[in-house]
Amino acid sequence: MQTLRLSETEDLSDVTAAVLAIGRPAFSCALMDALSRIAGVDHCMVFAFHGERSVRPQLDIGSVSIAGELGAAYADHFHLADPNRDVIFGKAASAFPILLPAFSRRMYNANYAKMFFEDAGIVDKVAAAIWVDYSCFYVNLYRTRKRGPFTQDQVGRLSRITPTVAAAVARHFQGESLLDEDxxxxxxxxxxxxxxxxxxxxxxxxxxxxxxxxxxxxxxxxxxxxxxxxxxxxxxxxxxxxxxxxxxxxxxxxxxxxxxxxxx
Missing domain, CATH: 1.10.10.10 (Winged helix-like DNA-binding domain superfamily/Winged helix DNA-binding domain)
Structure with a gap:
């Protein structure tokens, strides 16, 4: 049996409240609380891809004041300029969560970078995606200018928990009613x-x-x-x-x- 370091098991146990809140109104807050504790995440946004051109915002929680505008713009047309699309759709047959490439501002065109990073005050992100049948749930975890980029340790911690986070997000938004399940x-x-x-x-x-x-x-x-x-x-x-x-x-x-x- 693979042995996890204490810090890894502590990170995983921090996500337990969100896992147990799947299908319930408390899910978003429980997830954000865990992400904030584990790695100082300032904002979380989730998008659902249904085919290559149908995108819907699913979750928007945190401290970015214009996040609602960002979500609408991304779903409208900016998703076509997202460099992570190639990785996401290139692994559409994957049965496992996809940890996306490390953030680099130069990956994005000028218009995208201005709206999603400069105007929003976002300086760093860690992202993951997971396919469930023909839908993909794309999880974005942001750090703002106020606190600066994620540290190397925080990136490592997020990399360990994002598979579980992506799976929990997908289950929550699959549309199955779990409200009556204790x-x-x-x-x-x-x-x-x-x-x-x-x-x-x-x-x-x-x-x-x-x-x-x-x-x-x-x-x-x-x-x-x-x-x-x-x-x-x-x-x-x-x-x-x-x-x-x-x-x-x-x-x-x-x-x-x-x-x-x-x-x-």
Whole structure:
């Protein structure tokens, strides 16, 4: 089993609230909160491509004051001048999220750069895309002039989480109504897949509650079992999964949520 560094599992666990909010009104805010904490993202915009000429803004949240105008202009005609189009449509058959090339202002023509970077005060971005059937969800994460470009560490952190972010965004905007599905039940559903399927029913119950943010004493009261029993189930579960921490458990769940979670 591949071992993730602590910083990587912490980044993934930070996205958990957004994953659990898929299909709910809180999704956009939960996603933006996570992106801001992890890498100081100032604004997030998502576009959906339905064919090469049909583009629709899907998400616009953050601190860029003219983002609404940018979204409308991009969907109207500026998408044709986006240098990322070639990569996006060149990988239309990909079943996995696409991490797009590092931002460079010289990639863009003068009109595009003026409106989307100079006028908007945007100085850097990290972008990813994911295809779901015949639609593509294009995720753009921006940094503004006020705080300057992303640091190398922030770019690295975003590169690690954008596959999960893209998958979560795609699932949220696929149009499936998840409003009646309880987040607790959504977590439990993930335990029907490897490697989580290895766990006994009690081990699963304990791990679901750990992922939901409950402490050991609360889990003990909720399940009506002793505290030491909770700790024993947790130890057995972690042993079967080859992990040693809550962060690694989060990482397993979020890998299951991206991108296979999207294609169910």
């Amino acid at each position: 987040p607790f039940q959504r977590l439990e559903a993930l335990f029907s897949r490897p490697p989580l399927i290895r766990l006994t029913p009690r081990e699963k119950e304990v791990c679901v509650r750990i992922l939901s943010g409950l402490g050991s004493e609360t889990i003990s009261a909720d399940l009506g079992i002793g505290l030491q029993t909770v700790l024993t189930y947790r130890k057995r579960a972690y042993g079967k999964l080859g992990i040693s921490s809550q962060n690694e458990l989060f990482a397993i769940v979020l890998r299951l949520a991206s991108p296979q979670f999207v294609r169910q």
